[in-house]
Amino acid sequence: xxxxxxxxxxxxxxxxxxxxxxxxFVLIYKASGxxxxxxxxxxxxxxxxxxxxxxxxxxxxxxxxxxxxxxVVVAILVEALVLRPLRNRDSLxxxxxxxxxxxxxxxxxxxxxxxxxxxxxxxxDDIAEDYAGILISHFDIVASxxxxxxxxxxxIVFSKTRMGVSLRAVADDTLAAQSIGxxxxxxxxxxxxxAGLVALVAGLLWGARQGVQFSLSLITLKALPxxxxxxxxxxxxxxxxxxxxxxxxxxxxxxxxxxxxxSVSTWFAYILAVAFLLIRPAGLFGDRDIERV
Amino acid sequence: xxxxxxxxxxxxxxxxVKAVNALSFSVATGEICALIGPNGAGKxxxxxxxxxxxxxxxxxxxxxxxxxxxxxxxxxxxLGIGRTFQHNALFHxxxxxxxxxxxxxxxxxxxxxxxxxxxxxxxxxRRRFIDRADEIIAFLHLDRHAETVVSKLSYGMQxxxxxxxxxAAAPKLLLLDEPMAGMNQEEKQExxxxxxxxxxxxxxxxxxxxxDVGIVLNLASHVVVLDYGRKVADGTPDEVRNxxxxxxxxxxxxx
Numbered sequence: 001x002x003x004x005x006x007x008x009x010x011x012x013x014x015x016x017x018x019x020x021x022x023x024x025f026v027l028i029y030k031a032s033g034x035x036x037x038x039x040x041x042x043x044x045x046x047x048x049x050x051x052x053x054x055x056x057x058x059x060x061x062x063x064x065x066x067x068x069x070x071x072v073v074v075a076i077l078v079e080a081l082v083l084r085p086l087r088n089r090d091s092l093x094x095x096x097x098x099x100x101x102x103x104x105x106x107x108x109x110x111x112x113x114x115x116x117x118x119x120x121x122x123x124x125d126d127i128a129e130d131y132a133g134i135l136i137s138h139f140d141i142v143a144s145x146x147x148x149x150x151x152x153x154x155x156i157v158f159s160k161t162r163m164g165v166s167l168r169a170v171a172d173d174t175l176a177a178q179s180i181g182x183x184x185x186x187x188x189x190x191x192x193x194x195a196g197l198v199a200l201v202a203g204l205l206w207g208a209r210q211g212v213q214f215s216l217s218l219i220t221l222k223a224l225p226x227x228x229x230x231x232x233x234x235x236x237x238x239x240x241x242x243x244x245x246x247x248x249x250x251x252x253x254x255x256x257x258x259x260x261x262x263s264v265s266t267w268f269a270y271i272l273a274v275a276f277l278l279i280r281p282a283g284l285f286g287d288r289d290i291e292r293v
Numbered sequence: 294x295x296x297x298x299x300x301x302x303x304x305x306x307x308x309x310v311k312a313v314n315a316l317s318f319s320v321a322t323g324e325i326c327a328l329i330g331p332n333g334a335g336k337x338x339x340x341x342x343x344x345x346x347x348x349x350x351x352x353x354x355x356x357x358x359x360x361x362x363x364x365x366x367x368x369x370x371x372l373g374i375g376r377t378f379q380h381n382a383l384f385h386x387x388x389x390x391x392x393x394x395x396x397x398x399x400x401x402x403x404x405x406x407x408x409x410x411x412x413x414x415x416x417x418x419r420r421r422f423i424d425r426a427d428e429i430i431a432f433l434h435l436d437r438h439a440e441t442v443v444s445k446l447s448y449g450m451q452x453x454x455x456x457x458x459x460x461a462a463a464p465k466l467l468l469l470d471e472p473m474a475g476m477n478q479e480e481k482q483e484x485x486x487x488x489x490x491x492x493x494x495x496x497x498x499x500x501x502x503x504x505d506v507g508i509v510l511n512l513a514s515h516v517v518v519l520d521y522g523r524k525v526a527d528g529t530p531d532e533v534r535n536x537x538x539x540x541x542x543x544x545x546x547x548x
Contacts, residue, residue: 162394162419169384169395176382179344180458181370181399 006134007250013140015246016147017205021219022226022238023151024198029232030171031191032083034094040220041105042196046071047203047212048109051118064200071196074105079188087184106217118212122204143205150201151235154194167191171233225273231286240284245269296355297322297466297498298343303352305338305522312338313349314522320466320515325492325499327509330519336502337379339519340468343500344369344376357465371399375464377455379471379502385444389435389454392443393426396461426461432494433457433487449480453487460491467491469501473508481505485512510534 021043028036049070053063082097126139158164170177170187178184206216230241252268276283298320305313313335320326328336341347343354345364353360356372364372375396384392430439433453438446443454452472459467472488473481485508492499503509509516510530518526518539526536533539 162398162415162422165387165391165394166398168387168391169398172384172386173382175346175366176378176384177395178366179346179370179376179378179382180396181367181462182395183367183399 002133004251006136007254008247009134009136010140011247011250012243013137013144013246014250015243016144016239017202017209017242018222018226018245019239019242020147020150020198020202020205021223022230022242023154023235024195024202025223025227026232026235026238027154027191027195027198031167031187032094033091033174034098035091035227035232036195037095037098037220038078038102038105039195039199039223040217041102041109042071042074042199043203043206043219044212044214044217045074045105045109045203046196046200047120047207047216048113048118050200050204051120051207051212052113054120055118067200068197071200072193075189075192075196078192079185083188084185102217102220106214110214115214118207120204120207120212122208124208126209139208146201146205150198151239154198154235157194163190222269225269227283228273229276229283231283234283234285237283237285245272248272295322296320297357298500299355300339300343301353301355303339303342303349303354305335305342305347305349311522313342315352316519316522316524317352318517318524318527320498320500322498323492323496324515325488325501325513326515326517327513328500328502328517328519329504329506329509330525333521334519335522336519337470338522340376340470340500340502344374344468370462370464373463373465374468375459375462375466376468377452377459377470377472379474381448381451381455383443383451383455383458386442388440388442389430389446389457390423390426390439392454392458393429393461394422396458397422397425399462429457429461432490433460449476449484452476452484456487456491460495460497463495463497465498467497467499469499471502471504473503473505481508488512 021039024039024042025036028034028039046067050063050067053066054060058066078101082101083094086094086097124139124142126137128135128137158167166177166182167187167190169180169182170184174184177187202219203212203216206219210216226238226241226245228241229244230237230239249265249268252264256268257264296319299317300319301317303313303316304311316335316339328339330336338347342349343356345366345368348363353362354364355361356374359372384395387395427436427439430436433456435450435453435457438450438454443451446454452474456469456472459469469488473484476484488499488501489512491497501509501513503512510533513530516526516528516530516533517524518533518536526533526539528536
């Protein structure tokens with residue numbers, strides 16, 4: 001039983017890490033209705049820039065703030081060079097643009113910062129400790145606290161500030177928001193900046209786990225089932241989706257893996273996502289699109 | 294009285310079909326101008342051209358002394374053109390007050406960082422905006438619903454919220470796209486009173502689209518009749534009522 005619990009809990013922690021990545025997608029999807037394929041590249045860029053600064057001897061906070069500033073610059077450039085010229089195009093066009101953008105970001109990052117694999121030490125031990133008979137990694141606990149804090153901050157910004165009202169207004173009805181004078185370019189810059197900061201946090205935590213390397217960029221593919229299950233337009237959905245993927249993956253690996261003689265975790269989430277697409281295509285918390293006929 | 298809005302030879306077509314055909318008319322400052330005409334006459338398209346949702350193929354629009362061929366909706370809002378929508382385009386997941394506050398957002402001067410960390414101009418501005426929002430909400434008798442999420446309100450109430458949101462920013466010109474659609478006679482009378490009161494109390498110039506000719510001829514001081522994108526008549530309610538072309542194209546029989 002305790003082994004089952006331990007597997008479940010480890011899986012849930014892993015799920016929060018998935019959720020962290022998925023939140024970045026949700027923010028941009030809500031504000032501009034586009035699945036931002038470049039989110040993974042932004043995670044990679046943030047982690048690579050941060051680790052490079054740290055390796056050059058900059059202290060943690062300086063490196064963190066400098067990378068945060070870089071992500072804001074990226075957001076401003078994306079708005080000016082990609083979103084504005086493609087304004088009023090359909091979401092598939094925007095999606096293809098972000099696909100291209102992911103190559104541009106990956107390529108530029110590696111051109112300037114190199115293709116080496118970097119180890120990233122955040123000073124948090126990744127050693128399992130015994131909590132009431134269950135082994136839990138210290139790193140998992142810290143990481144989940146960071147995720148919870150981040151979500152709380154986002155929730156406050158979106159619900160308690162006037163800017164939050166504008167952000168939600170744009171997410172709800174973009175044309176109406178424009179017609180009452182909400183400045184869409186400003187909203188886009190802010191939302192992409194916030195998604196960039198979420199990518200930075202994700203990049204640090206994932207980078208500390210896996211090392212900072214190009215494969216971080218492929219996190220996009222891991223976020224996809226999370227978003228399909230939780231819904232593209234809901235932050236609680238992203239968290240629920242992340243937890244479901246993390247837990248079911250871990251459990252399937254242990255209990256299903258031996259039956260099929262191999263690792264299940266590489267594909268299990270996708271099977272789960274397909275099942276959700278058949279049963280509940282909008283995801284657990286997503287909006288059902290209602291087409292006006 | 295000077296003209297707040299002038300349209301000069303405005304044309305708009307969709308894939309070769311002329312929605313608006315070389316149309317010219319003026320709206321005087323402070324008046325209520327009604328656009329009437331059968332379905333497909335180009336009324337909504339015309340409103341969409343005025344606030345920049347559509348771009349006119351040819352022609353000019355003069356608003357408040359400034360001439361433009363095409364304008365962006367957000368720019369139109371900044372210049373003082375507010376509007377409501379035929380199908381309520383409200384922020385359905387926000388409360389009534391939040392919808393009205395969103396309508397005020399372009400009046401904001403505090404920066405994003407001030408908003409988030411609540412320093413500098415944010416505090417005073419927040420109070421000012423909430424007061425202003427509540428003032429509008431009270432004016433439109435929506436007080437009881439201020440904290441209600443819009444999607445839970447009846448259609449008629451939502452129409453009123455749409456009006457409140459547009460009014461919040463104190464527009465010079467207010468475009469109302471079928472503000473009484475889907476209402477019963479009593480609700481129409483009530484909405485008609487509200488619109489007249491907005492016009493009187495705030496001095497807002499109003500251009501509205503409405504199908505109910507009885508209501509329109511009582512409410513408006515100026516009526517423009519469209520058919521197939523062309524202007525059929527333009528004048529006071531009495532002139533329009535007696536215009537033989539209008540009777541042929543739209544009214545059918547003399548009432």
